[in-house]
Amino acid sequence: MNVRSVKEGDTEVLVPVPEEGANFAPSAAPVFFNPVMEMNRDISIAATSAFLKRMEPDPEKTITYVDALSASGIRGLRVANEIGIETTLNDWSEDAYKLIQENIENMGIGDHTFASHKNANVLLHEKHFNIVDLDPFGTPAPFLASAARSVVNLLEVTATDTAPLCGAHLNSGIRKYAAIPLNNEYHSEMGVRILLGRVARELSLHDKAMVPLLSHATRHYVRTYLHIRRGAKQADKMLKKMGFIAQCECGNREKVYGLAVHINDKCSLCGKEYLISGPMWLGELHEPEFCDEIIEEMEQRDLGTKEMSVKMLEFCRDELSIPMFYDQHLLCKKLGVSASTIDTLITALRDNGYKASRTHFSGTSFKTDAELPDIERIIVNIR
Template sequence: MGETQQTNLTSGDASQEFVIVQEGKAKVGFHGPVFYNPVQEFNRDLTVSVLREFVRSRMANGSAKDEKYPEEPKAKKAKLFHEKEDGSIRILDALSASGLRALRFSQEVENVDFVLANDFSENAVESIRENIRLNGVEDKVQATFGDAVVTMMSHRSIDKRFHAVDLDPYGSASVFLDSGVQCVADRGILMVTCTDMAVLCGNTPETCYNKYGSTTLRLKCCHEMALRILLRAIDTQANKYTRYIEPLLSISVDFYVRVFVRLHTGARMTKESGTKVGHVLACSGCHSLEVVPILKKFEDGKSLKYGTGVVRQTLMGGDNKCVHCGHSVHQAGPIWIGPIHNHEFVEGMLKRLRETPEEERLGTHNRLLGVLTNVSEELDVPLYYEHDQLFNVVKCCVPKSIAVKSAILNAGYKVSGSHCNPRALKTDAPAQFLWDICRHTAQQANVTADRHDEKAPGRKILSDSITSEVNFRLHPGATQQTKDDQMVRFQCNKGKNWGPRSKAWGSSNSTNAGFYVRPETKPQVENSSE
């Protein structure tokens, strides 16, 4: 199950080849060139797994109508929220292309009532309709031609909203976020992919600001920062409608970021959003990091109030230079600084994957287990360092990662890795203690400040004395339980056709989609046989 198969058939037109690709339980057919990226199978498998857990938790905990109106009769609640009594869900695949996602959702996710597969290419919609017939799911999947934004806006009323909306565009999803947060039912799930990693990771901060309302820096932790920029952008759009997000799972893998967020409605909790957003201070010399929240919550008598509070950052001194190395400090953000995963939700996904019989496993089952196990071990702490990055600043030998983690744990702090980077060091320890670890290691290796140039960041760091006790004794919490397993924690062999494919010809799902419809005429192809 889950393996990709290709079958070459000849259609009525002998000059045109009809190709069938199977992934999971779904089959998709293509006339001529195949716009299919097998690398994205993990993305689709992950989405199927998330939707399965979403349906399970929804059935176990009740839907939004049960939470808001617990005393009302079921029939009245079902009518108000336009829901069936069996709790079945409606899904929108807003940028469907071949319809593969929609077809897999209809056949591999239980309790699905209806899937709407939308695209702004008439050729794509016709292909989706063929694939619906090919899979025999006419009763569950419907294909529509339309601009994704218009389609979502036409479903913003409570009785028309979807329980799950998938946005998987080519490039940035920023133009779809406003309409996306409006067409998701209360406690429904919004799934968003962005592949513009160069923008999100700091190559063009001005473009990042234009698209997401945040600036970014080229840091070692840029992939997690990309996730947090996207989460903040979604939450900002939701806040305008007295809604807020609950991140269930946020993944940075391969060449894209993918987030799964639950949408809630409520004025009181929407006010909390400001406390979950902050700016990032980053030193240009030693790369020390600090996060400064935008808003703080405090008690005023018997009521809760919100204010900007007093900035208590410890990275900059009175001269606005880094207190550790004396170099300039840059600011980026705002980013989401709250949790990026719901660990209970992730554990539920892992439990279900482990219990799946071998013959029913998804095609990327082992990688799903590895990545999600990695996620389950992550600390709810913003950003991370690379453990060798710190020691390179002071130019001393790099101890093993387990030794550095042991020193942090022995000092009473927390530490973990990150699914974003195999060398990540995610910790709540202050930068001062991390530099004490580096100073201690440098002392043991007889590395002094004189080895560095006058203005090098390592010179000032090694010139300062150690202020904390550093103990490298092996700590049991420093060993990762999955190291001895055969899980694919990080993708190693990138293989053929890696990276995002070229945009499908004739696709108009872009910022211009709502303003014009481009006539879809086939490109001229020379006949090589003549």
């Protein structure tokens, strides 16, 4: 296996490269390594470190982290090197396992870093970890049950199967996430909430609950950081934030909370039939204070994607905790008017007494507590 040295943050590791003549795609290498995910990993380092400061861990107790689907191992190796907690890097691939062992030895971190060569589900069913990180090639769905059982404090999940999550591959999304997504203007947020809904249901089986600290859709993936709380009452409280979205082609949408609910089949504005999506998470996606704590961590670290990451985190911090966002250009096309700047529209909504914010999901989108007729009236009257 051909390897080369790369540096991310303060960590230098060996990663695989495709064989000569192979298509130069990450998946063409004998062990998967994707340089495009550096931003994901940078934020992971800062978020994990920020969470540990919140925990104020007992120095007598060991904090354990597992990168359950390590591939090249770069994520877990960075955690071990840049944060310094006890880290387990696991992968089913023999090549990946050997490369991880080589990097651990080269980096001199063997006192608190361990390579594992197991099926990820087996490992997660065998042991509990304070922090469980799932970063699969594709869907995390096959590993969510074991991760929900294993995790104690913080669950970090990446999903790169955005087509099933966001409704482009409807049947695949239904099979993997036991929910119906809609491929519409807010499909990116739909994907985040479908994933969170599946995680919430898995956690509830173990009398655990989640509090989303940060959840974002960036490029081709979804990523979430979930604070875990224990107890049946906490799980019951969490499930009250599950629900459905009823969407009409006129643009009207209705949120319905609960898992066994009555949903009107006709739109309250135009009378046409609703399309129903869910069940999904309708609660908060971020905790603003935690976003600030991540930003503070990033500012103190040498990270290659710092500027871009901080900008995205600021959008997450400041966006309203309201499902789902509206696309300004789509509304303007429907109304036959030219679009103002997004900041002008948000100011107009606020001036009319509504809450409004930008969103990290799209540069042309916004969130508001205004109803559709009021949004359209304000758009038409903007000068």
